[in-house]
Amino acid sequence: MGLSTQQPRTQAAQLFRGYTAYTLGFIALVALLAALEVLGLARQWIGYAFLLSTVALYAGIGIMCRTSDPVEYYVAGRRVPALYNGMATAADWMSVASFIGIAGTLYLTGYNGLAYILGWTGGYVLVALFLAPYLRKFGGYTIPDFLGARYEGNLTRLIGVLCAVLCSFIYLVAQIYGVGIITTRMTGISFELGIFIGLGGVLVCSFLGGMRAVTWTQVGQYIILVIAYLVPVVWLAVKQTGEPIPQVAASAVLQQVTERERELTHDEAERQVRALWQKRAELMQARVDSLPLSFEEEKQQLHWRLLRARANDAPMAEIRALEREHANYPQSIEAARTAWTKARDDFGSRASPPVPHADPFAGKNRDSPEAARNNFLAIVLCLMLGTAGLPHILMRSLTTPSVSEARKSVFWSLLFILLLYMTAPALAILIKYEIYSDLVGIPFAELPAWVNAWSAVDRSLISIVDLNRDGIVQLAEVQLGADVVVLAAPEIGGLPYVISGLVAAGALAAALSTADGLLLTLSNALSHDTLFRVVSPRMGAGRQVILSKMLLLVVAFAAAWAATRTPADILFLVGAAFSFAAACFFPVLVMGVFWKRANKYGAAAGMLSGLIVTIYYMVQAQPWLRELVLGIPIGVPVELWWHIQPIAAGVFGAPVAFVVIVLVSWATPAPLAVTQQMVDYLRQPD
Amino acid sequence: MTPNAIPKACDRAASYWRRNLIFILCLLLVWLLVSFVPAYFARELNGIYLFGWPFPFWMAAFGAQFCFLLIIGLYAWGMDRMDRRERRDRDQES
Numbered sequence: 001m002g003l004s005t006q007q008p009r010t011q012a013a014q015l016f017r018g019y020t021a022y023t024l025g026f027i028a029l030v031a032l033l034a035a036l037e038v039l040g041l042a043r044q045w046i047g048y049a050f051l052l053s054t055v056a057l058y059a060g061i062g063i064m065c066r067t068s069d070p071v072e073y074y075v076a077g078r079r080v081p082a083l084y085n086g087m088a089t090a091a092d093w094m095s096v097a098s099f100i101g102i103a104g105t106l107y108l109t110g111y112n113g114l115a116y117i118l119g120w121t122g123g124y125v126l127v128a129l130f131l132a133p134y135l136r137k138f139g140g141y142t143i144p145d146f147l148g149a150r151y152e153g154n155l156t157r158l159i160g161v162l163c164a165v166l167c168s169f170i171y172l173v174a175q176i177y178g179v180g181i182i183t184t185r186m187t188g189i190s191f192e193l194g195i196f197i198g199l200g201g202v203l204v205c206s207f208l209g210g211m212r213a214v215t216w217t218q219v220g221q222y223i224i225l226v227i228a229y230l231v232p233v234v235w236l237a238v239k240q241t242g243e244p245i246p247q248v249a250a251s252a253v254l255q256q257v258t259e260r261e262r263e264l265t266h267d268e269a270e271r272q273v274r275a276l277w278q279k280r281a282e283l284m285q286a287r288v289d290s291l292p293l294s295f296e297e298e299k300q301q302l303h304w305r306l307l308r309a310r311a312n313d314a315p316m317a318e319i320r321a322l323e324r325e326h327a328n329y330p331q332s333i334e335a336a337r338t339a340w341t342k343a344r345d346d347f348g349s350r351a352s353p354p355v356p357h358a359d360p361f362a363g364k365n366r367d368s369p370e371a372a373r374n375n376f377l378a379i380v381l382c383l384m385l386g387t388a389g390l391p392h393i394l395m396r397s398l399t400t401p402s403v404s405e406a407r408k409s410v411f412w413s414l415l416f417i418l419l420l421y422m423t424a425p426a427l428a429i430l431i432k433y434e435i436y437s438d439l440v441g442i443p444f445a446e447l448p449a450w451v452n453a454w455s456a457v458d459r460s461l462i463s464i465v466d467l468n469r470d471g472i473v474q475l476a477e478v479q480l481g482a483d484v485v486v487l488a489a490p491e492i493g494g495l496p497y498v499i500s501g502l503v504a505a506g507a508l509a510a511a512l513s514t515a516d517g518l519l520l521t522l523s524n525a526l527s528h529d530t531l532f533r534v535v536s537p538r539m540g541a542g543r544q545v546i547l548s549k550m551l552l553l554v555v556a557f558a559a560a561w562a563a564t565r566t567p568a569d570i571l572f573l574v575g576a577a578f579s580f581a582a583a584c585f586f587p588v589l590v591m592g593v594f595w596k597r598a599n600k601y602g603a604a605a606g607m608l609s610g611l612i613v614t615i616y617y618m619v620q621a622q623p624w625l626r627e628l629v630l631g632i633p634i635g636v637p638v639e640l641w642w643h644i645q646p647i648a649a650g651v652f653g654a655p656v657a658f659v660v661i662v663l664v665s666w667a668t669p670a671p672l673a674v675t676q677q678m679v680d681y682l683r684q685p686d
Numbered sequence: 687m688t689p690n691a692i693p694k695a696c697d698r699a700a701s702y703w704r705r706n707l708i709f710i711l712c713l714l715l716v717w718l719l720v721s722f723v724p725a726y727f728a729r730e731l732n733g734i735y736l737f738g739w740p741f742p743f744w745m746a747a748f749g750a751q752f753c754f755l756l757i758i759g760l761y762a763w764g765m766d767r768m769d770r771r772e773r774r775d776r777d778q779e780s
Contacts, residue, residue: 111728114746118721121751125717128758129710133765247748251738358743360728369729377725384721404769407762414758418751425747683703685769 086412
């Protein structure tokens with residue numbers, strides 16, 4: 001695969017044959033496991049089989065593509081056809097958050113969740129119009145390479161390295177954390193072991209073959225992840241409506257979902273449960289208000305209740321619950337304030353009626369629709385700019401054979417991404433329909449098996465409590481975590497367990513492919529851009545590649561170490577990476593091509609000021625980060641600018657960067673004639 | 687090579703770049719129109735239905751994405767044509 005240096009036509013035919021065989025082989029593997037499941041193979045073994053066989057497949061492709069030639073190692077020899085480059089970009093792009101998180105977010109937030117879909121796809125328009133063709137025309141190895149050449153020198157290159165490391169490392173930690181979670185759920189092995197098995201698969205690939213191995217593995221990973229995503233959704237669509245196209249099925253079901261939401265809003269039992277939640281929220285508010293006095297009081301009361309329950313031989317489950325509560329009691333008054341404020345908000349949101357799925361900006365929180373709209377638009381813009389600035393995505397335009405292929409490759413990337421992103425809104429609606437019609441209103445004794453199975457894995461995935469003790473499930477008693485929508489979809493649709501394994505394998509592919517691309521970006525930024533270009537420019541090509549590989553190992557282990565320390569908030573981390581990319585890279589890259597007068601001083605000042613504004617907004621608007629950096633307790637209300645959440649901090653950083661680039665460039669001398677000629681060269685056809 | 691070949695080449699390069707910029711600007715306008723405008727007026731447009739979907743929801747979930755794909759495809763195809771013509775002219779002159 002991809003090993004030949006023959007004519008493009010025979011190469012394309014060879015690639016097509018290779019990947020067709022690969023796809024058929026994978027389908028045969030799934031069929032074999034399905035047959036074994038019927039014969040009685042244990043669920044855990046199906047998980048092991050998927051984990052080991054897919055990681056071995058990726059490692060195998062990596063070994064086949066091993067190389068130590070710099071052009072092969074950094075940019076896959078620049079002969080990846082647009083179609084395959086598109087597939088690899090799609091896999092590179094779709095992280096574990098896209099695969100598992102997005103349908104769940106849409107389930108929970110309805111229209112508001114579409115901001116992510118809109119932002120993450122619209123960014124490709126910017127990539128195609130402003131960046132991909134020119135970066136390919138320039139033809140370096142990395143994005144800091146371009147900055148160093150266009151902005152004359154090492155200052156901008158080093159700032160570029162700093163930003164690339166910042167956003168890629170944050171993103172990588174989130175991916176590796178995802179790998180750990182999936183392997184644990186798939187097979188039951190420990191989180192740390194899961195991380196190291198996954199990391200092994202990533203490393204064999206990128207360590208041996210660099211960009212070349214990563215590209216051809218990503219194509220394989222894309223095939224697996226798209227099969228894994230579409231199979232359960234199509235099944236669910238056929239089961240509910242007889243229509244195989246999920247979007248058509250969802251449009252048929254949406255009407256019923258909306259109607260049911262209206263019914264549930266006025267239902268007597270639902271209102272009763274919501275009133276109970278409201279009472280709990282008020283109790284929590286009272287507790288928060290009477291801090292610090294209530295801290296000791298509540299502790300004493302809990303202690304007494306536990307003693308009394310033990311003395312009265314209360315049911316085991318009740319004693320267990322009290323013991324757990326006692327063990328998890330907040331350590332300090334400040335911790336209690338944080339925990340109780342959060343509990344108050346949770347109860348409060350469960351006390352409100354369901355939000356109509358397709359209604360724009362109708363949130364459960366108390367924000368006005370205008371505030372929700374501002375926030376929606378800000379997230380869309382920030383994700384678009386971030387998409388067009390993430391170095392591991394931009395790097396992919398360097399691997400195509402020509403400028404024309406680079407433009408086409410963006411088209412194919414978006415097409416392959418849309419296969420999944422257009423299915424997610426449909427999946428969310430289909431699952432909602434299933435929950436409303438098959439779960440709400442049934443007796444607790446008849447709960448479907450998947451509910452118990454997934455709540456045993458993790459109570460945050462799904463929990464149902466009979467709050468009003470009527471023995472019937474009310475919607476307000478059900479709490480779903482975002483991840484369960486994709487993870488449990490096969491079981492909700494009544495598919496065999498082998499499909500659940502397939503979904504987990506798909507999620508693993510999504511996490512590993514993104515981790516691959518990020519690792520390579522990071523190690524190249526550190527070795528090629530820092531050590532080779534800045535520290536010792538006379539290093540030989542062979543040594544450069546070896547050094548890159550060494551740094552790859554170091555970065556991989558550093559990220560794994562960071563992931564085992566369980567970062568606070570995965571979604572926020574990913575959002576932060578996009579904000580940094582939007583503020584650091586997008587303005588400076590676009591200005592580099594489209595404004596000849598932009599010089600190195602403007603570029604350096606623009607990147608730094610964009611970064612600083614973004615970090616400042618994040619720190620002052622994200623409560624836990626603010627506590628970490630400034631020491632202000634979490635309970636103090638935050639001050640948002642125009643109601644924009646900290647996840648979209650890049651919308652402030654990027655315009656500041658543009659303005660600073662223009663002002664500083666005007667105040668300082670114009671770039672050298674050579675540089676201006678280079679810009680002219682970039683603007684001309686091949 | 688004639689004495690005025692260099693200014694002529696410069697003119698051609700500038701005109702190629704200008705046409706590219708206009709092309710980009712038009713497509714960017716479409717991008718703005720399909721992504722941000724329906725989202726901004728989402729509450730006002732919510733009564734309109736399209737293929738059984740409320741229009742703003744359909745637009746943000748499917749419609750805008752189709753347009754993005756179209757924009758990128760159109761740009762790739764249009765620039766390919768422009769590049770080919772440009773290369774032919776350049777070869778004819780030299």
